[in-house]
């Protein structure tokens with residue numbers, strides 16, 4: 108089976124996996140247990156008995172990737188990592204696992220986090236019970252139902268045409284990125300984009316446009332990407348969230364976030380657009396030979 112070309116189908120309690128080999132997503136507190144050396148990582152595919160013995164509780168059945176059942180489980184912290192397995196942070200596995208496996212691992216991490224944090228009712232403190240048909244937890248005492256959290260946060264690429272605004276947080280080394288911020292209760296995404304930009308840099312925006320989204324399982328964010336054009340103000344960072352922000356052109360970009368993130372994808376798309384604009388401008392003023400002139 109070619110795992111790269113398969114789709115994931117969700118399953119919810121009380122579904123059970125079909126007997127036979129399964130794809131195991133076993134997490135310790137430091138990351139995902141995987142097989143193989145760096146650069147050739149793979150999730151464990153196999154029968155349940157040996158892997159299940161390493162896990163703290165029964166695995167969660169998440170669904171099927173193609174036809175193979177996918178199971179998420181917490182590694183027993185009292186055990187040593189077995190021979191042939193290594194613990195790797197999810198971020199470090201980007202590009203090594205297939206895209207389908209990487210997305211699935213993020214989902215598994217979120218569902219395990221949900222199980223660890225949803226055992227008691229937030230209203231009355233009673234033990235909760237699983238519900239049929241979703242990952243909600245029902246309190247049999249007071250009837251409260253809680254669902255897995257998804258926390259929206261915006262990513263904001265601010266430009267003024269030829270220049271891109273990049274910001275630096277304390278502790279980031281030499282790396283710069285676009286702006287980001289959590290959505291507040293009662294706030295639209297557009298209001299969040301404008302407020303975060305004003306709070307963090309003192310700049311006003313116009314021409315907001317939605318770009319795309321990315322689940323970010325650390326522990327349960329949903330990143331929503333926007334581009335916006337500078338509309339006024341001088342850069343003033345707060346010194347806490349950000350210690351520096353500056354305009355950059357494609358010729359003088361600083362160190363950027365790793366390719367795993369939507370913020371990097373948005374920056375790369377902006378760079379590609381800028382290079383296309385500058386190539387087309389050079390063509391128009393005759394600096395480059397036209398492809399038609401040969």
Ligand SMILES: [Zn+2]
Pocket residue numbers: 228229230231232233246247248249250251
């Ligand atoms: Zn309750």
